[in-house]
Amino acid sequence: MPPMIAAGEIISTHPASFEKVTFRWVHSKELLVSRFFKELDYRPTPLGALTLRWRMDPVSGEEIYEIKLGDDFLMSSKFTTSEKALATIALNAFGTDRVLDVVVGGLGLGYTAAAALDDARVQSLLVVDALREVIEWHNDGLLPLSNAIVSDPRTRLIHGSFFDMAKKGNAFDPECPGRRFDAILLDVDHSPSKVLHPANLEFYTVDGLSGLREQMKPGGIFALWSNEPPEESFTQTLRNVFSEARAEEVRFYNPLQENEAIQSVYVAQV
Structure with a gap:
């Protein structure tokens, strides 16, 4: 069953043949609800309109959650292989006896954070997100992984x-x-060269990455998710800052495009 919308009041009912109801959200945005689609929240932000959507695939019956910022789809629960791999690839680089303090940049739907918490060696997890609204969604339990992340005593969500x-x-x-x-695991931009905001480009330089390295322990790992295949130029930038760096392809079948998708995880070690 689709999730209930807790905040809102019915303001109109369309003919039953449309199976649609309109809710007025507390943030003065009308949310359309149908049998196969619900806009769970809409928030204006300095970066553009932020929406959380639920939909059901009418063929497979799969429930899908999506986050959209302006015209950009930030994340979909339909494809989470590489988001989980971001955590597992990075943490698998450590020995079994090392306890880990971890930062995740970008909360999103929570798949990277949840994958990190699945590792018993993780003793603390800070999840940083620039969008307070995304943190509120998880604190309010609107997403499938919300309760597991928020209720874990190792977790702190930081705006x-x-x-x-x-x-x-x-x-x-x-x-x-x-x-x-x-x-330190990062999943915010589409890739090192395709960023959500031009100001983010500074981070993907030697100077930007050098600042990050200052907050890492000896032998620490920085891992970065990318929606694109590996870019050798960025791997080389990582090598100019860290002692070791590589990029791993993450491949999975995309039924919407009927082909194999190739994303990547960059891994660099202090």
Whole structure:
């Protein structure tokens, strides 16, 4: 069954043949609800309109959650292979006896964070997201992974810009400036060269990555998700900052395009 919309009031009912009801959300946006589609939330933000949507595939019956910012689809629960791989590839680089303090940049639907929490070696997880609304969705339990992430005592959700926090002299943990981490995982932009905001490009340079490295423990891992195949130029940039760097392809079948999708995870070690 599709999730209930807790906040809102019915303001009109369309003919039954349309199976559609319109809700007025507390943020003055009308949400359309049908048998196969629900706009769970709509929020205006400085970066554009942010929407959380639920839909059901009428053929397979699969329930799909999507986050959209302006014209960009940030994430869909239909394709999560590489988001999970971001965590598993990075954490598998550590020995079995090392306890891990982890940062995830980009909460989204929660798949990277949940995959990190599945690793018993993780003793703390900071999840940083620039969109307060996304954090509120999880705190309100609107997404399938929300309760598992929020209720885990190892988790802290932090509202802020990952890219600002990664700069030299700044900190990911506002309660403990100077704290260092074993693993920092980032899934915000589409790729190192296709960013959501032009200002983000600075991070993917030697100077930007050098600031990040200052917050990492010896032997620490930085891992980056990309919607594109590996870019050798960025792998080389990583090698100019870290002792080792590589890119791993993540392949999966895309039934919508009827072909194999190729995404990537970059891994760099201090």
